[in-house]
Amino acid sequence: MKIREINAMRGPNYWSVRRHKLIVMVLDLEAMEDYPSNKIPGFGDRLKEMFPSMYSHRCSKGCKGGFFMRVDEGTWMGHVIEHIALEIQTMAGMDTGFGRTRGYGEEGVYNVVFSYMEESVGRYAAKAAVAICEALISAKDYDLDPDLQRMRELREAERLGPSTGSIIEEAESRGIPWIRLNKYSLCQLGYGANQKRIQATVTSETSSIGVELACDKEDTKYLLEQAEVAVPRGDIISRESSLESSCNYVGYPLVIKPIDGNHGRGITVDINNYEDALEAFHAAKEVSRRIIVERYITGEDHRLLVINNVMVAAAKRTPAHVIGDGKSTIEELIFEVNKDPRRGYGHEKELTVITINDLTKTIIADAGYKVDSVLPDGEKLILKDTANLSTGGTAEDITDRVHPANVSMVERISKIIDLDICGVDIMTSDISQPLSETGGAVLEVNAGPGFRMHLAPTTGLPRNVAAPVVDKLFPQKSNAGRIPIVAITGTNGKTTTSRLISHIAKMSGYRVGYTTSDGVYIQNRLLMTGDCTGPTSAEFVLKDPTVNFAVLECARGGLLRAGLGFSNCDIGIVTNVSADHLGLKGINTIEQLARVKGVIPETVLPEGYAILNADDDLVYDMRKGITSNLALFSMDENNPRIRALQRKGGITAVYENGYVTLCRGTWKMRIMKAENIPLTYGGKAKFMIQNILPAVITANVKGISIEDMKAALETFVPSASQTPGRLNLFKFEKFQILLDYAHNPAGMRALKKFTDEIDSNLKVGIVAGIGDRREEDNNEIGAVAAEMFDEIIIRQDKHLRGKTEEELIKMLKDGILKKFPDKKITVIPSEDEAIRYAVKNAGEGTLIVLCSDVVPDALNLVKELKEQEAKGELILDT
Secondary structure (H helix, E strand, C coil): CCCEEEEEEEECCCCCCCEEEEEEEEEHHHHHHHHHHHHHCHHHHHHHHHHHHHHHCCCHHHCCCCHHHHHHCCHHHHHHHHHHHHHHHHHHHCCCCCEEEECCCCEEEEEEEEEECCCHHHHHHHHHHHHHHHHHHHCCCCCHHHHHHHHHHHHHCCCCHHHHHHHEEEEEHCCEEEEEEECCCCCEEEEEECEEEEECEECCCHHHHHHHHHHHHHHHHHHHHHCCCCCCCCEECCCCHHHHHHHHHHHHCEEEEEEECCCCCCCCCEEEEEEHHHHHHHHHHHHCCEEEEECCCEEEEEEEECCCCCEEEEEEEEECCCCCCCCCCCHHHHHHHCCCCCECCCCCCHHHHCCHHHHHHHHHHHHCCCCCCEECCCCCECCCCCCCCCCCCEEEEHHHHHCCCHHHHHHHHHHHCCCCEEEEEEEEECCCCHHHHHEEEEEEECCCCCCCCHHHCEEEECCCCHHHHHHHHHCCCCCCCCCCCCECCCCCCCCHHHHHHHHHHHHHHCCCEEEEEEEEEHHHHHHHHHCCCCCCHHHHHHHHCCCEEEEEEHHHHHHHHHHCCCCCCEEEHHHHHHHCCEECCCCCCCCHHHHCCCCCHHCCCEEEEEEEEEEHHHHHHHHHHHEEEEEEEEECCCCHHHHHHCCCCCCCEEEEEEEEEEEEEEEEEEEEEHHHHHHHHHCCCCCHHHHHHHHHHHHHCCCCHHHHHHHHHHCCCCCCCCCCCCCEEEEEEEEEEECEEEEHHHHHHHHHHHHHHCCCCEEEEEEEEECCCCHHHHHHHHHHHHHHCCCCEEEEEECCCCCCCCHHHHHHHHHHHHHCCCCEEEECCCCHHHHHHHHCCCCEEEEEEECCCCCHHHHHHHHHHHHHHCCCCCCCCC
């Protein structure tokens, strides 16, 4: 078996609009296509022995054991690999269960689709599942443990930490979108100008001064002392020569720690003599230049969490430890503790396994033991020098036991240090009593405190401490963090519609970011070039903090490669669906292509609008999958689908009596006469009218007035700057050049209707075959060109896309000659040379139509020719 490619979906996609995290593996079964599971001796038994837990897989049978029934009956290996990939992820601590396997359109080749939690793990699981299946087929032994451990390691390296993850989950539950900005914990909540940022539990609203203070233990302690907050007596030193006097000043027992350390690094506690103090001093020196020598306060370790100056949770923390039974060694006791099902690798569960590292061995030795020593019955041995959960510690929720005086104190501390989120560490024998009565003290104030101990305490009530963070960042309850998003898809007209809507929004005062097949624009400035119709380009716009209105062109390629770059949009437009790019990425029929495009209207928010072409059967059928409002547009006001929606009071846009007209119910609001809209070339470019109709619906539902729509339509002039490659007409003294991006049969037919309206003595077409289209598509492009032009120049695209130059030329010629055997054909592979040839031989009144795929290059050349004509340097043969 052979893996052809592995793609990771990260948003709504062809396979599922709701399940965004999917691996799509294109798998060629090769010889195994002839060997379903029931034809391989012993395969089912080996599978059941290796994965007995797969009994829970119901599969299409709908009952436990259903998948095993399918295996016994006979199923193909792609299906088996799908289930193995899901099961090994679950075994590695990532419980996920959605999958499906479908034909790719070639015999023996399948799309194996399954869900994942972390992308790197999903990709690994795909490859491992194939290797495991091959071992099962050949009856070879396979050690699964290394794969499971590797997946755990990948998960821990990639996943968001529990604190960040909890905030993200809370935001998601409120419909607030988010984007991960780096491979660590920096995340954006919300889009564009309405975004907020978090990094672990530090927010974009956290005071930088507060963070600096919290990281400087000396300044923190000084400010708290000045505010009459109980803190341990202490001293700050940087030289060993000062250590002894400092110890004498503070008094034993004491704790020595680095002044700017974190996570317990370099801290030594309960020091009772100078020799131990000296060793602790050097340990702290490895972390920080300056060292705190502080009175060691006895009692229990408590963490009080304050968010937005309100205490929201408190926990009593206990370092990792074991209790002797008089029989077991310390190592055996640790092994028993780690059997607790709540303990896992890294952050996968509420508790972390206790590891025996050099620090642990040192602590055990300081207590007079070795790891193989038997601990006396009932004796408690601390194994770590901090109570952090990440080192195996435990936490007990004590939020409801904190004395009001202590609550008031920590809320006051958050204001003194100026932190919106902080963790205050308190040592006291009884948190239910004021510190003044127990002799306890505040040890530290932490910026960016961990939430794990509060989210999933070992005992006591879990606290949703993420909720107050999101409350603070997004006090508004509706549309929190969102900006208007208009998503446009279809076979033809996407780019022009995107540009027009962007222009209307910009003219109405919005700061617009938009994506097109030409590039990404932020407030009309081109910031990325090339085909930018995929999820990465969409995220580029949505991450920009200056943008408050997004218009996103969404093409099939990005949808199939990675899904959408956003979860929901306010408006989803489908212009049309016609045969294009068929036979690629497993999309072989126009109906499948329609399902790809149909992802867009299905992602529209319930209060938003799916705007569909009522003249296109495949597009109109997409209404069945939407959960939003429906709006329709048509070039025929009497279209029965339009009439039906109007009777229900819906919004429609039609071309009627020469007008672009918007309708609410049956009431007409004529926007403009089509011939007066520059984009239509005096009403001749009918397909441009079709692009205007969804644009005016969009403007209307976003509250833009008809007067502002008119102003925008009047100023949106088709040109190389506003609509590059879309009906760009250049008038020379003796001839004209029309440049257009038409690149499929439907686009060519629409272009023909326009050129038929243009008077000319001779029409010369410069066309090319397209490498990633089917032979019949290139034949049809040739046939349409034969009907359009008196002479045809066949050039070659910049990228051949899998076919040879000769193959493409033949496909076009076959289409042309089948229609008109005597048509004059000239082959000039270079687009530059083809254009120059056409211009050099242009007679009086010639119309040269250039169908270009690299629009900027063609535009630059045409502009150069215009400049030559202006200087009198353009030489013609005629």
